[in-house]
Amino acid sequence: MSDWTPKLNPSVDLRRLPLNAEEGFVLSRLDGxxxxKDLPALTGFPPDKLRDILARLVSQGALLPGAEPVSAVNTVRPSEAPPTLDASDSEPLPEAEALDGADDEAAATDDVPEAVLGDYRKLFETRLHALPEDQRVALAHGAEDPELSALCFDPVPAVIKAVLENSRVGLPHARLIARHHRNPVGLEALVARAAFASDTGVRRFLVRNPQLPVAVFRRLWAMRRLMEHxxxxxxxxxxxxxxxxxxELLRQRFSTGPSEEKVELILNTEGRALGALVGMAVDGKTTSLLCGRTYxxxxLVxxxxxxxxxxxxxxxxxxxQELVRRQPQLRMMLARHPNAPADAKRA
Known part of the structure; x- marks a missing residue:
């Protein structure tokens, strides 16, 4: 297989494409x-079959064609392909700009296409949800995708625990659970897996989950950087x-955290974060670092x-500062501060 990197076509609405379950599953694994050549290990499909699926996706416009076009073994849709599932019940992707930083968070998060999410949800609601709970638990232990991803929408914690015990479970499934599961017991089982709890995408969806227990949130975020809080x-x-x-954690961390993080928080937010830190004093090192800068x-002032x-x-x-000397209103605000030097107050 080639070094071509498949990327979603942003100008195409995936919901309007006649995708089958295999094509939807492959789309859900593409991160750009x-x-x-690395996708067979990620999807479980053999190279020839995966090349065929990618070729169909390119021909339908779902993927951008690369410099090295995919050579199809057979671009005709197999007659035995599963029927396309309706994506009308899919939920919109959550906005994440407030949590995006300069790190690799955006790249690490599994933004599954909306149409594919609808396929998984529809598969669960139409085929799996009607099964007795014990059957869904047994199925979850040995299921493969797309059924395994569909079972991540199950509201029963026992099923979620069985999904997590499946040898095929990976970060995409963990992110689906973090995003859509609404039972604290199931979320506890998810974060019990250290590899999942440390994933940026899992954490990003967990903090938006209204059923995330406070104790779990504290355990996951207690030692995160001040900017993240x-x-x-x-x-x-x-x-x-x-x-x-x-x-609460922000105030606790501000009182004990590294001086460099305190300075980063104050400067990067232009002092807006100080509104949540009323009465919180800083140590000598933080003061020294702040006094070593030009404003x-x-x-911020x-x-x-x-x-x-x-x-x-x-x-x-x-x-x-030159900025303050040029703007009398800033000098007046600082002169009125209770910690201003006496000569500034007289002036």
Whole structure:
């Protein structure tokens, strides 16, 4: 197989394509970074069959053709292919900009195409949900995709535990569970697997899950960076209970965390994070790091001036900045700060 990297065609609505279950499954495994020759290990399909599926996807417009076009063994859809499932019940993908950072979070998250999610959900609702619970548990232990992915929509924790015990389970299944399962017991079973709990995509969907237990959230996020805590506190896609806990953790981490993280939080948010840190003082190293910088953002200076715990040395440093000397309103705000030097108050 070639080094071609299959990528979704952003100009095509996948919901309007007559995809069969195999094609939908392959689409769900494409992240825009994995090469064609690496896909057999990821999908479980032999190279010849996978090449055939990719060729059909390119011919339908679902994938962008690459510099090395896929050579099809047979581009005619097999007559025995499973019928296309209706994607009308699929849910929209959640917005994630508030949690995106400069790291590889976006690349690590499994953004399964909406149409494929609808296929999995429809498969569960129409074929699997009617089975007795014990049969679904037994099926989950040995199922293959697409049934294994469909069972990730099961609301019963026992089925989710069986899915997690399946030798074929992987990160795409863990992300589906984190995103769609609505029982705390099942979510506890998910995060008990360290490899899944440490995955960026799993964590990203878990914090948006309204059934994520507070204790589990604390365990997963207690030692995360201050910026990550702050992003959760302002993300409207995160349930209020989780955001409230994130604010508590932010204050706890701010009192004990590394000085470099405190400076990063204050500077990167232009001081907006200080509104959640009322009464929280900083140590000498943090003060020294803040005083070692040149300030050019009026918003940052204003927010520090409103911060009652701003250290006296930082207020004095800001009063010496060219930005403050040029803008009397900033100097006035700093001069009125309770920690401002006496000569600034007289001026």
């Amino acid at each position: 970074h994995t090469r064609e 702050h992003k959760l506190t302002v993300d409207r896609d995160v349930p209020e209970q989780t955001r409230r806990t994130a604010r 050019r953002s009026p918003m 204003q927010n520090i001036a409103r911060w009652s715990a701003a250290p006296p040395a930082l207020i004095s440093h800001l009063l010496k």
